[in-house]
Amino acid sequence: MKTLGRQVLDIDYQAQSSFRDEMAACGAFQPDVILDDFSMVALLTAQVTETPRITVARTGVFPGGLPSNRNYRHSCESLGEGRFDFAGNYGNWESFFGIKPPNDFAQLSEANLSIVPGIPQIEVLPAGATDIQTYHFAGTLGIPDHEMAQLHAHGLASNPAIERFLEKHQGQRIALLTLGSVMASRGAMRSAVIDMLQAGIAVISTMTVDDLQPSLGDMFLYAQRVPMDAVCSRIDMMVHHCGSGTYQYAINHRLPSICIGSGFYDRDDVAxxxxxxxxxxxxxxxxxxEAFIENFRQACTQASENGKWLEQARLALDGLKKENERVSRTFDMESILRSLWMTEEP
Structure with a gap:
């Protein structure tokens, strides 16, 4: 953030010491509000410091929301082997702080107000939700390419390989494939990429695919980071695992998508x-x-070749893009803060 000229506290925030770091930040800065994006300890920090909390909330943490597949896990559990251990991680809250510990991700995300990075048609609040007035839809919440370039030095200007690839394959079908590290490790994804290349689709990918035949390797580009707006404005389709920020690029650039199931309900239910x-x-x-590869092959044909599905998809994308833009225009963070402080006044 300092590279963007932002004023930030000189605290190196670490996952293993996140509560101590947040408490140190509150002590040094004495904030009027805590704003977090799914911090695993901000609920405790806010209650201990008696500071109102605004959190970013998505499908998977809405109170009363049930996953469509009870066998799936939340994506924040991707680094572990089983379910998140709420009792083991938060069971001492009551004895140490006199604060009731959370039992699930919805309770962990409790806040005075919540910002939803999306639109109600996609990030759907559960039927019967009693606190709808505390949720504020924001449309797309993202970082522009030029600021991402400052953060990572990986804009088109500093990654000429992407620009050359796009120019070389202009007029061809081009796909962007971007998956998390867990999904990318599947061997079947390599076969999926080869299928796209053999179908004449050039691929920019955030996962590596080694030992491609020379005739196919010319149509493939690995890029660790991608300037999303610049690339998405010049391609034809996306293949992704439906991360909260990722699917927004497909909507805003009217790109049909293949959403690869991950086994995480917060992503798959949105997909x-x-x-x-x-x-x-x-x-x-x-x-x-084998079943995945066959299903992917059929989906790739459907999403990349002109036909009824693609025509209808583009019309639907037009509608979602317009709604995203409308919601983004009406989202007013200053008004949200004012409403929070008015309710907090004695």
């Missing part, structure tokens, strides 16, 4: 919703690699 809206093809998590 199912995008599929029901007609703008994406959702491939459920599949242990059988």
């Amino acid at each position: 199912k919703r995008l599929a029901s809206l007609g703008v994406a093809i959702h491939l459920p998590f599949e242990h059988d690699d």
Whole structure:
């Protein structure tokens, strides 16, 4: 953030010491509000310091929301082997601080107000939710390419390989494939990339694919980081695992998507919703690699070749893009802060 000229505290925030770091920040800065994006300890920090909290909330943490597949986990559990241990991580809150510990991700995300990075058609609040007035939809929340370039020095200007690749394959179908590290490790994804290349689709990918035949290697580019707006404005489709920020690029640039099931309900339930809206093809998590490859091959044909589905998908994307823009225009952070402080006044 300092590289963007932002004033920030000189605290190196670490996951293993996040509560101490947040408390140190509160002590040094004495904030009027805590604003976090799914911090695992901000609930405790806010209650201990008696500071109002605004959190970024998405599908998967809405109170009363149930995953469509009870066997799936939340994506924040991706680094572990099992379910998140709420009792083990938060069981001492009551004895140490007199604060009731959370039992699930919805309780962990409790806040005075919540900002939803999306629109109600996609990030759907559960039926019967009693605190709808505390949720504020923001449309797209993202960092522009030029600021990302400052953070990572990986804009088009500093990554000429991407620009050369886009120019070379102009007029061809081009896909962007971007997956998390867990998904990218699947061997079947390599076969999926080869299928796209053999179908004449050039691919920019954030996962490596080694030992491609020379005839196919010319159509493939690995890029560790991608200037998303610049690239998405010049491609034809996306393949992704439906991360909260990722699917927004597909909508804002009217790109049909193949959403690869990850087995994480906060992503897969959004992918199912995008599929029901007609703008994406959702491939459920599949242990059988051969079945996955066959399903991917069919989805790739459907999403990349002109036909009825693609025509209808673009019309639906137009509608979602307009709604995203409308919600973004009406989102007013200053008004949200004022409303919070008015309710906090004695």
